[in-house]
Amino acid sequence: MNITNKVVLITGANRGIGLALVEEALRRGAKKVYAGTRVAMSHPDDRVVPLVLDVTNIRQIGSAAIKIDELDVLINNAGIASYDDLSDSGVLDKHLAVNLFGPYHMSRAFLPALKKSHGAIVNNLSILALAPFAPIASYSVSKAAAFSMTQSMRAYLAGENVSVHAVLTGPVDTDMNRGLDIPKTSPEIAARNIFDGLEAGLEEIFPDPMSAQMADSWNNGAPKAMERQNAMAVQN
Numbered sequence: 001m002n003i004t005n006k007v008v009l010i011t012g013a014n015r016g017i018g019l020a021l022v023e024e025a026l027r028r029g030a031k032k033v034y035a036g037t038r039v040a041m042s043h044p045d046d047r048v049v050p051l052v053l054d055v056t057n058i059r060q061i062g063s064a065a066i067k068i069d070e071l072d073v074l075i076n077n078a079g080i081a082s083y084d085d086l087s088d089s090g091v092l093d094k095h096l097a098v099n100l101f102g103p104y105h106m107s108r109a110f111l112p113a114l115k116k117s118h119g120a121i122v123n124n125l126s127i128l129a130l131a132p133f134a135p136i137a138s139y140s141v142s143k144a145a146a147f148s149m150t151q152s153m154r155a156y157l158a159g160e161n162v163s164v165h166a167v168l169t170g171p172v173d174t175d176m177n178r179g180l181d182i183p184k185t186s187p188e189i190a191a192r193n194i195f196d197g198l199e200a201g202l203e204e205i206f207p208d209p210m211s212a213q214m215a216d217s218w219n220n221g222a223p224k225a226m227e228r229q230n231a232m233a234v235q236n
Helices: 016-027 058-067 089-099 101-117 137-160 187-200 215-219 222-235
Strands: 007-011 032-037 048-052 073-076 120-124 163-167
Touching: 007 016, 007 101, 016 032, 016 187, 048 058, 058 101, 073 101, 089 101, 089 137, 101 120, 101 137, 120 137, 120 187, 137 163, 137 222, 163 187, 215 222
Parallel strands: 007 032, 007 073, 032 048, 073 120, 120 163
Antiparallel strands: none
């Protein structure tokens, strides 16, 4: 997957990693970049097409899918995170609506276009999908669920020539992590490494120094081997 002359759709594109992904796609020569945001945005590059797109709004997703008849890469980047202790099911519901069902409905809506282009789905997740951080419990739960969904989609879509990638980020310098006094990677570096991973065909992309420390153990570990083995039940 080379981004040059490709059509890319990025959700949550108005700030943080999402905006950095827009700029990186342009730098790599994308033909068109659809920038999905909940509020209207503008961009000086005429290759960028802003879309008012709330990933929890099925009607908006459907309208966008009708409008976009050509797509090579869908990047499900939109997400939310808040502190909680799982005592309020409403907080968990909200995280699942955005972080799990948002990518699910987006992927389903744009699958016909991606099948036609033999394209790619990229789900921006978190290393907390592998091990939760209790102070943001609902976020961790939603990302773990989204990771499992990503792996299942990968198995089902392999025969359709649509690749499915999971981005497992560590701390990135975005609004979500602004109050944390820990080393953080810039959104620009994360975006560059995400596209590098996509172009290299990596199923799991670890785009920052902290997450990269987990890459070898994940790629060569029993859970990844089990995923590959289980996928054969669908692919055979």
